[in-house]
Amino acid sequence: MTVMDPTLEEVKKRAEEREVLLDLENVSLSFGGVKAITNISFNIKKGEIRAIIGPNGAGKTSMLNVINGFYQPQEGVITFNGEKRKSMKPHLAVSQGIARTFQNVALFKGMSTLDNIMAGRATRMKRNMFWQMLYWGPAQQEEIEHRKKVEEIIDFLEIQHIRRTPVGTLPYGLQKRVELARALAMEPELLLLDEPMAGMNLEEKEDMSRFILDVNDQLGTTIALIEHDMGVVMDLSDRVVVLDYGRKIADGVPEEVQSNPEVIDAYLGVSH
Amino acid sequence: METFYNVLIDPFVQMYGMPDFFLQVLWEGLVSGVLYALIALGFVLIFKSSRIFNFAQGIMVVFAALSLVGLHTFLVPFVGNEFVAAAIAMPLTLGIMYALAMSVERVVLRPLVGQPDIILFMATIGITMFLIGFGEFVFGGENKVMITEALGIPTGAIEFEPFGGFLLLEEKDVFAVVMAIVLVISLLVFLNKSAMGRAIRALGDDHTAALSVGISLSTIWVLVWFIAGVIALATGVVWGARAGVSFALEVIAYKALPVLMLGGLESVSGAIIGGIAIGLLEKVFEIYWGQPLFGGNTETWFAFIFALIVLLFRPQGLFGEKIIERV
Numbered sequence: 061m062t063v064m065d066p067t068l069e070e071v072k073k074r075a076e077e078r079e080v081l082l083d084l085e086n087v088s089l090s091f092g093g094v095k096a097i098t099n100i101s102f103n104i105k106k107g108e109i110r111a112i113i114g115p116n117g118a119g120k121t122s123m124l125n126v127i128n129g130f131y132q133p134q135e136g137v138i139t140f141n142g143e144k145r146k147s148m149k150p151h152l153a154v155s156q157g158i159a160r161t162f163q164n165v166a167l168f169k170g171m172s173t174l175d176n177i178m179a180g181r182a183t184r185m186k187r188n189m190f191w192q193m194l195y196w197g198p199a200q201q202e203e204i205e206h207r208k209k210v211e212e213i214i215d216f217l218e219i220q221h222i223r224r225t226p227v228g229t230l231p232y233g234l235q236k237r238v239e240l241a242r243a244l245a246m247e248p249e250l251l252l253l254d255e256p257m258a259g260m261n262l263e264e265k266e267d268m269s270r271f272i273l274d275v276n277d278q279l280g281t282t283i284a285l286i287e288h289d290m291g292v293v294m295d296l297s298d299r300v301v302v303l304d305y306g307r308k309i310a311d312g313v314p315e316e317v318q319s320n321p322e323v324i325d326a327y328l329g330v331s332h
Numbered sequence: 333m334e335t336f337y338n339v340l341i342d343p344f345v346q347m348y349g350m351p352d353f354f355l356q357v358l359w360e361g362l363v364s365g366v367l368y369a370l371i372a373l374g375f376v377l378i379f380k381s382s383r384i385f386n387f388a389q390g391i392m393v394v395f396a397a398l399s400l401v402g403l404h405t406f407l408v409p410f411v412g413n414e415f416v417a418a419a420i421a422m423p424l425t426l427g428i429m430y431a432l433a434m435s436v437e438r439v440v441l442r443p444l445v446g447q448p449d450i451i452l453f454m455a456t457i458g459i460t461m462f463l464i465g466f467g468e469f470v471f472g473g474e475n476k477v478m479i480t481e482a483l484g485i486p487t488g489a490i491e492f493e494p495f496g497g498f499l500l501l502e503e504k505d506v507f508a509v510v511m512a513i514v515l516v517i518s519l520l521v522f523l524n525k526s527a528m529g530r531a532i533r534a535l536g537d538d539h540t541a542a543l544s545v546g547i548s549l550s551t552i553w554v555l556v557w558f559i560a561g562v563i564a565l566a567t568g569v570v571w572g573a574r575a576g577v578s579f580a581l582e583v584i585a586y587k588a589l590p591v592l593m594l595g596g597l598e599s600v601s602g603a604i605i606g607g608i609a610i611g612l613l614e615k616v617f618e619i620y621w622g623q624p625l626f627g628g629n630t631e632t633w634f635a636f637i638f639a640l641i642v643l644l645f646r647p648q649g650l651f652g653e654k655i656i657e658r659v
Binding site: 128130149150151153154155159160162166167168169170171175176178179180181182183199202203206242246 | 526527530531533534537538540541542543544545546547548549
């Protein structure tokens, strides 16, 4: 360890000082008899990069689906930005400031990169339906303002060259980047990334890591990410929560989690 | 040998021999064609954004036309003027179509979100049955006359003399074609240029993704059902002006089925081109092949047979996307 590296205590202290953005308390989710998530509590703090890890089927994606309202948990209390959540719909989550990407890229494949990202601003378009049907006056003005914001994001993620390309024809790595761009277009406070580097090669992973850090750093966006590449997780995240069979088995800064015997067992299996 | 002559040579001899009459036939075909295209667009919009094949599209045409005529009859004694009554009845009917769209979304679609497509399809059959019953209950089952004149639709005829012959265009047909073209173009502009249109396309492309960017299912569904309602009203007015307003109008929607088979359920341009193609072909077939060889009335089945033959060679339809599945 070099002198410059912060000690474990310092890292923990820094994490604790931050304000809580999202708090989950005793959340449980089941589909019929299958329990996807059992009694999980953890929080995500403002400005941090929070990793959710765990073996396959641990309930990580279900967790994200609960956070952005695709699933309704049967039990538990979720507080976002100090506000207790009652029922939730995905479009409400977006207007509250939660955006996400998906494990298997969910883009509008037949539409251009630009249209995809513009679609990310759906909830920010305030002009009512009839103006838009006319596509006249205020609606047109609004479109232009949104377009400016979208161009900034395009520059930020360095995807200027594929603006007009239908995304279905793009290579996988770029599709992931367009998906990130679309999520950023929502100007979220909390960004949920479901395996942002799945299926990428080393170079693409490095690019993506850089973008995630930039988003966190320059835009101040809080990020929760699911990732299987442990190297990436340990490098990027401020804190890590580990799930296994729908239960939480560890929670803390990367160093702590890495040395937790239960985590090692969950990943490597235990000899009986 | 004679059959051979009648099928392959005689029709073309006639087309060449009486070009003015051939033009007349083409015109009649075009008029039906643009209307088929319009109706097919109603199907495509709803299918693209919700994967629902809307069986109720046909009865919506009847219901819209009935509401318009019914409201007009009701209003005339109050305002004392045919034209004023029509001017009030028109926006009111649009309001009814909007209310219908809202109720369908709230009562039928919303509780069924996430159910298999076939369940939603059957729900639209339910809507059809309801609208038939409700329509008869409110407006009565007897045939009515479309309020063509009160709406200011011209009823005269324009005559031409192409190739030294004679061509007659009924003004209300001209009106139908112009209106259909205007509606189709404005729909295309709306879909491709506006944010709402982009949201409709997005929902059609990927449901999950659309939800995750905050596009609200309910808003878009109400919107597409309302657009389908507007299309139904427009079709009801012009078709009703030609054939009277009765529950038989419903069949015009089933004429859109072969159009959809041809054009693909998801293709906007397919619906337009398919509609016009079917309109033209069935008319030409009826006049030059149907009447001499089959004793007429081929228009009821020609489009279906034609679509089936095309499907033999192009199972995805003329414009549908070929689905290549990786296995």
